[in-house]
Amino acid sequence: MGNLRLGIAGLGTVGVGVVKLVESRQEAFINMFNKTAMITAVNARSKSRDRGVSLDKFEWFDDARELAKSSSIDVFVELIGGDEGIARESVTIALENGKHVVTANKALIAKHGVELAKIAEANNVALMFEAAVAGGIPIIRVMSQSVIANEITHIAGIMNGTCNYILTTMAKEGRDFKDVLAEAQAKGYAEADPTFDVGGIDTAHKLAILTSLAFGTEVDFDSIYIEGIEENTAEDIKNTDNLGFNIKLLGMALKTPNGIEQRVHPALVAKTSSIAAVDDVNNAVYIESKMLDGIMLEGKGAGEGPTASSVVGDILQILRGQIEPVFITPVAKLKPYEKARMNRHEGGYYIALNVKNKVGALAAISERMAEFDISIDSLIQQKDDGDDVVIPVTIITEETSESEIRAALKKIDNDGFLASHSRVIRIEKFA
Ligand SMILES: NC(=O)c1ccc[n+]([C@@H]2O[C@H](COP(=O)([O-])OP(=O)(O)OC[C@H]3O[C@@H](n4cnc5c(N)ncnc54)[C@H](OP(=O)(O)O)[C@@H]3O)[C@@H](O)[C@H]2O)c1
CATH class of the missing domain: 3.30.70.260 (ACT domain)
Structure with a gap:
């Protein structure tokens, strides 16, 4: 494979980060690989919007679906978002047209990952989404390349920076949920409609993906037990602090005799554990496996730089020719997800x-x-x-x-x- 031609759909926080990173690292890519990944075409809603980067040398597409099948790209980089509509359509078209796809879209993969993986594997192209789980933390690479020899038994992650910021601030300042949420919205840390974040849905999207990777099962977002952090009170945080616990919103997947538990809810973790010390907007993912006991990766779960770093990491893996099954296990061999009921x-x-x-x-x-x-x-x-x-x-x-x-x-x-x-x-x- 020679140079890799990239088409970027979506030029918001992450898309612009990817443009900047790819443009600034050309020399390094050529030094490392003796070839490069270069942007040839771009797409967003508004052509005229000033995005703080020059797009002049790239071909502009008004429609992401046209970009997805264009002969001027090898990789379709989907950074629009949403589990339906243009994101799902354009990714499907790209895969069907033999383009590799890199995306940061957790909702899309959590809801339609198996169906998209089937198309990718049938067309011998990559579908990669490192940035979709915990932003800048390279958790998927660690699972697919390092921990792969081991049998994973337990995964737990703090995977929503907004929730972690709110819980950390409630604990530090003894304030109530609503008060801290309002402040987070004013500072731009929380969306105007925070339901996806504080209700645990965003964490569940990421957990659905990790569960499949860890246990070789089909992604099953709808089976996840989800509670958000809306009911947590300053009083509970104070009481449990005195008992030696911190409260964290965790996404967890565990093998039990009754099946695999997948749950997202606020949890008490001993202050002496490393996950308890993950504060503010930081994310972390903890993996326990038979030969390795526990390891934890911590870092920035969102933002232009961290997320672009993961997206471009995926692109470079394709440049190296490392095309692997989408969920580690080939999609035809993924087992149906066997749900352990919450009341057990x-x-x-x-x-x-x-x-x-x-x-x-x-x-x-x-x-x-x-x-x-x-x-x-x-x-x-x-x-x-x-x-x-x-x-x-x-x-x-x-x-x-x-x-x-x-x-x-x-x-x-x-x-x-x-x-x-x-x-x-x-x-x-x-x-
Ligand atoms: N932000 C993060 O830190 C982060 C972290 C991890 C994962 N992600 C994921 O990355 C993806 C992008 O997030 P983001 O924060 O970069 O979003 P964003 O800032 O809202 O940007 C979205 C981009 O998509 C474009 N867009 C919207 N509708 C479109 C359409 N119909 N056709 C073409 N382009 C369209 C927008 O165009 P205009 O600019 O012209 O309106 C905008 O450039 C999402 O899946 C998100 O979940 C984000």
Whole structure:
């Protein structure tokens, strides 16, 4: 293969980053590979918009679908976004026309990855998406080339910078979720519509991809159990901080005897674990495998530079001629995803209860826990606000099952001793 001709569709934050990086590294590419990857054509919505980079020497396309099948490119670089519409159509067209595709689009791969991988592999072209999972962190390369000899048993990631920033700020400043979210939006760290981020969906898109790579299963976004961070309170963060935990929004995939668990939810992690120390907008992915125990990669999960670095890394792998199966395992050999049901999940739990100050209330709660075989590791009566009417109580349980916790709390909620609904956060252990 000679020089690689790139067509870039989408010239926003990531697209412009890719243009700058490819243009500035030409000499290095030629030194390294004795050939280069060069941009020949570009596309976005607006031709006239000033993007702070010169596009004069590239052929302009008004329609990404035309660029996708143009004979002037070898690689279609999709940096538009969205799981349907123009992104899905143009990527499909590119693959069908024998073009390699590099994308940063996690939603597209999480929803249509298997279907697109089939087209890519049938046409002997690459479909690569390192930037789609944790931005600048080269997690897919590590999984496909370094950890590949090992059997992966557990993956956990902090993969949404907005959520991590909000949780870190809530913890540092003792402020509530809504207040910190509003500030993050004002600073441009959170979208005007933050649902995708704070609701855990963005993390789930990335997790769906990692699960397939780790376990050789078909990508199955719809099976992921998802809870966001909207219900986390400053009070829970303070209480759990005193107990030695930090709260993180984790995307997790684990092999269990019941199948593979895929879940996204706020989790308590021991302050002594390395994942607990991943703060602010940073991302991290932790992998546990049989021969390697735990390793963790941490870094920037978004932004022009980090994301462009991953996109161009993929392009250079194609330049080197390293065309591999899209999900490590050839798509025809991916196994159907076998879902472990959430109510069979086992772990420790933090439970926060606002108990009415009535005789027998605590005894009744303890009895309910015993009824469902839930062993209590600690039960702490927090200081009330001086009104003596409601007593905040926090409980840490020993390892138990989700179904027992849910059943016990349903009864406790109905027993009439609580001033408001119980709150629960799962505890995650790391080797
Ligand atoms: N930003 C990050 O840090 C980051 C990190 C990891 C992954 N990603 C992923 O990278 C992708 C791009 O993100 P971004 O942040 O660069 O987005 P962005 O700044 O919003 O840019 C999107 C680009 O797509 C173009 N576009 C929109 N509709 C189009 C259409 N119908 N035809 C052609 N072009 C169209 C826009 O054109 P105009 O400029 O003319 O409007 C714009 O240039 C997304 O899949 C995102 O999830 C982003």
